[in-house]
Amino acid sequence: MDTPYGSASLPVWERPEPQPRAAAVTLSRARIADTAILLADEHGLDGLSVRKIAKELGVGPMRLYDYVATMSELLDLMVDAVYAEIAEVDPPVVWRDAVLHIVHRTREAALAHEWFADLLGARPHLGPHALAVGEATAAALSRAPAVHSVNDLQRSLGALNAFMVGALRREVTERRTARATGTDVSAWQAAQGPYLTRMLATGRYPTVARLVVGGTHLDAGETFHHNLTTIVDGVTA
Known part of the structure; x- marks a missing residue:
């Protein structure tokens, strides 16, 4: 099959939707992804399967394979749907405000869809909405006064993403642990x-004592914002 990628098959975002069947239930990749997201929100990725999605949609499992060939493709569609939520609100014009806005939107999405945090920091997300969020983030950081070159931008993005992924995974893990126990x-x-x-x-732990006794105990949102601004200001100074 000739594609823009040579002999490779088209990615799921670029394949045309299958021709609709004369069936009681009309399907689309968006509907399948939305249903999968609802199931993953309730049961996590471990509780997600083609059979469960098909049952929720009221169709046979084999019908779904007309739309998504693998579970990886389904996850790609789900992730990109969450990136669409992140991109729903345009970021501010000022570069620093834009970066903070995008990262906070990402945190909101990860807390609404905890499974999303499990997939951050793995292989790159290349769906159209993920690319749009990545473009907005990189474009904002590229306008920082101290970011002069592509190498500067790569390092800044790397530090920002490392913080974001680590912070979100930790927060989600703490929430899950609290619920489970x-x-x-x-x-x-x-x-x-x-x-x-x-x-x-x-007296063996004087610095820990200072942190426990004198440290300010902020809530998760305040802590995330403080650490985020510290990272952003540090990598762009």
Whole structure:
């Protein structure tokens, strides 16, 4: 098959939709992806399967393979649908505000679709909406005063993405752990308080003691914003 990529098959975003069948249920890649997203939001990626998606849509599993050849293609469609949510609101004009806006939008998407955080930082996301978000981020960072070359831009993007992926995965993991164990953070801290007080009283951990006693305990959103601005200002200074 001749394609823009030679003999390789077209990526899922560029393949035409299959011809509609004379069937009771009309399908499209967008509908399949939306259904898969709802299932993944509720059950996680481990609970996602072609059979479950087909059942939710009221069709046989084999019909889905007309639209997506593999689970990887389905994940690509799901991820790009989330990037479409991120791109729904145009970023501000000022470069720094634009970068903060895009990263905060990404965090909101990851908290709404926790499975999305599992797929960040793996292979590149090349869907049209992912590329649009990547373009907006790179274009904003390229306007920073200290970013003079492509190498500067690559390093800045690398540092920003490393922070974002790590921070989002940690936050999502903490949320999942709290749900799975039924742990209330305040109750856990109160339970560990006497032990930690005894350990800090030994004087062997003075810097940890400073952090525990004098540190400001911000919520997750405030902490994310503070660390994000520190990274952005640091890599573009």
